[in-house]
Amino acid sequence: MANRYLKIYGTCGIISAILLTVAYVVGAILRPGYSSISQAISELVEAGAPNKMLLDIILFGFHGLVIPFAYGMHRGINEGKGSKVGPLLLACAGIIGIILTAFFPCDPGCEFVTFRGIMHIFLAIPMGFMILFSILAFSIRFKDTESWYIYVSYSIITFSAGVLLGILSVVFATSVIGGLLERLISASYQQWYIVMGIKLIRSES
Template sequence: MNKFQILAICGMLAPIIYTIAWIIGGFILDDYNHIRDDVSSLYAVGAPKQQLFQTLFALGSALLFLFSLGLHKGINNGEGSIVGPIFFMVSAFLGLIVAIFFPLDEGGELTTWKGKMHLILIVISGILVMASMILLGLRTKSIEGWSAFAWFSFISVPITIILMIVSGIYAGGPYMGLVERFMVEYYQLYYFIIALVVFLRN
């Protein structure tokens, strides 16, 4: 097993940890509801198990960031544009920063500058991932063994845009948590698949 495969395993573990974390939240927190509550509320200031969930989400983000460090070289030995992998890496880094330093305010609100930065950085991170989807698709569409991923990457852009818009529409409503999970889990699916392809192609 080479270093790119090891980093790819980190990339595959990241979305698994993220998903398990919010599933656990629904089991161990009596007042938490997957239909109503967003994922970030699990580690908001003053949340019942804030430290536990902050640690889990930070761990997932750290593993994704580690994977991103090898993404450029992991695709066709580094032949091609580095911009897509850089966007991906910056997005992963922002996710780590959010998990450690910018939790939501108490009650899942956006009252302090830290709470507001939570939302701002997450939106920026999501946009960077969408940009990287396009750039990685362009880079990999002509590489043997990567064409299927390239098309998946292209298709993922409109899907994530639609899910982001719908999530915004339902923000603050009784179905916010459910709708948000469709959006965030599609990102997690993308992370897992690109890490899996890197693992298989190295």
């Protein structure tokens, strides 16, 4: 694939990660009394939340850009030759994220009250696992390409850290650090998006 297209796809991954951080920061600033340490991320865009429309637009950008980034990762590794599991999982996570943002915000306080609120949980959890397991799948694919091999261990560590943080976030979901743990999970794959995006941008034709 031409180098200029890989640069575009890599940039999509980097911007995607940045947009998610922007949503967190802007949402917290515009909502007095909100705690990024104890409250869930989804509460920023819960049904009836202030500034929901603005944050939804940012989140649409985050999820939407993951899709071309996933395609770029597929094409950038050995010219698209290899397992499609990683790219498909990552792209599906982006699609689910769009659906989640558009139709299934969590109920106020992220309680399980309405069908919409219940669906939010049923979609959000698989989406998170898709992202993490896509990273694991990519780590396996990296082994077959010399220029990507150096990212094998890094990706496995990223996956492992994400899973560990996921377990901790379930155990401490209602604790005073529930929101912090959730943000650390996101950070675990956001940094991977950025590193992989830079790799795509620097890839040769």
